[in-house]
Each structure stands twice: as C-alpha cells, then as structure tokens.
Amino acid sequence: MCKYKSPSLTVDGIVQIDDKILLIKRKNPPFKDFWAFPGGFVEYGETTENAVIREVQEETSLKTRIKHLLGVYSDPNRDPRGHTVSVVYVLEPIEGTIKGADDAKEAKLFKIEEVKNLNLAFDHKKIFEDYLNYLKLK
Structure with missing residues (x-):
C-alpha cells in the first residue's frame, strides 16, 4: 500500500480516417455531452x-493498432475529478464499424477543420493542436 498520493493514469487515442478524426460524445460527467x-x-x-x-x-467499436506515441499530458488541473496523467497514442483502424458504446453516447468522424471549432473535453484541444503539429512533421 502506497502512503503517497499519486495521480491516476489514463489513455487517449487519436484515430484519423482519411481527412477525419474520430471523437466520442461523453455520456457522463465531467464534460457530459x-x-x-x-x-x-x-x-x-x-x-x-x-x-x-x-x-x-x-x-467506438473499432479495433485499432498503435502507430505512434503522441505525448504525455500531466497538468494537475486537466481533469476536475483529480490529477490524471494521460498517455496519448495515434492509432489506425483495423476493423469494425464506428458506433458509440460504453461511456460514449455517440462516436462520430469529424473533418479536421470541424474539430478546430469544437469545444473539446479536458485538455483535448491542446492534444489536438499537438496532433496537428505532429502531422506537419510527418
């Protein structure tokens, strides 16, 4: 038993299909909808x-595989439930049909330009900006 308080570990996945990015609509707080x-x-x-x-x-009901580690996001204020550290991966789809399930009310593909104008949950706008920079370097 650890006597020190530690952040929770989370993951996020970026899936791009053609010129579109896969996002989910959150079913639960925080950032519901x-x-x-x-x-x-x-x-x-x-x-x-x-x-x-x-x-x-x-x-999302999609099977994927990892292409690249995008980064680690550790701002103590990124999640209102408490300090989380997220490891973010770029993934590619293998098979399946996109369908929201589990904690996702909906799963949908958005054009990259559309994502730029969305209010995303947590620090996902920063993650998206980093992903765009990653695309430029590729």
Missing part, C-alpha cells in the same frame, strides 16, 4: 498500450 478523444483509465496490471486499444474499442 462534450466531444473528446476516446480513452479512459488504465486498469491495474494493464499496459497503457493495451488500455488505449481496449478503451477505443469499448467506446
């Missing part, structure tokens, strides 16, 4: 790589 990248909490004993693939499939 906001659009976000699919993701969630890493389970004890689980790798972040397995967690992001699991979470994306649970929320």
Whole structure:
C-alpha cells in the first residue's frame, strides 16, 4: 500500500480516417455531452498500450493498432475529478464499424477543420493542436 498520493493514469487515442478524426460524445460527467478523444483509465496490471486499444474499442467499436506515441499530458488541473496523467497514442483502424458504446453516447468522424471549432473535453484541444503539429512533421 502506497502512503503517497499519486495521480491516476489514463489513455487517449487519436484515430484519423482519411481527412477525419474520430471523437466520442461523453455520456457522463465531467464534460457530459462534450466531444473528446476516446480513452479512459488504465486498469491495474494493464499496459497503457493495451488500455488505449481496449478503451477505443469499448467506446467506438473499432479495433485499432498503435502507430505512434503522441505525448504525455500531466497538468494537475486537466481533469476536475483529480490529477490524471494521460498517455496519448495515434492509432489506425483495423476493423469494425464506428458506433458509440460504453461511456460514449455517440462516436462520430469529424473533418479536421470541424474539430478546430469544437469545444473539446479536458485538455483535448491542446492534444489536438499537438496532433496537428505532429502531422506537419510527418
């Protein structure tokens, strides 16, 4: 048992299909009804790589594989429930049909230009900006 307070570990996945980005509409607070990248909490004993693939499939019904580690986001104020650290991956779809499930009220593809104008949950606008920079470097 750890006697020190630690942040919770989360993952988020960015899936781009053609010129569109996959987002989910959150079913629960915080940020209920906001659009976000699919993701969630890493389970004890689980790798972040397995967690992001699991979470994306649970929320969007898509099977994916990891292409790239985008970054780690650790602002203590990124989640109003408490300090979380998110490991964000760029994923590619393998199979499946997009359908919102689990914690997602809806899953939908948005053109990149549309995402720029959305109010995203958590710090996902910053993550999206970093993803756009990653695309420029590719």
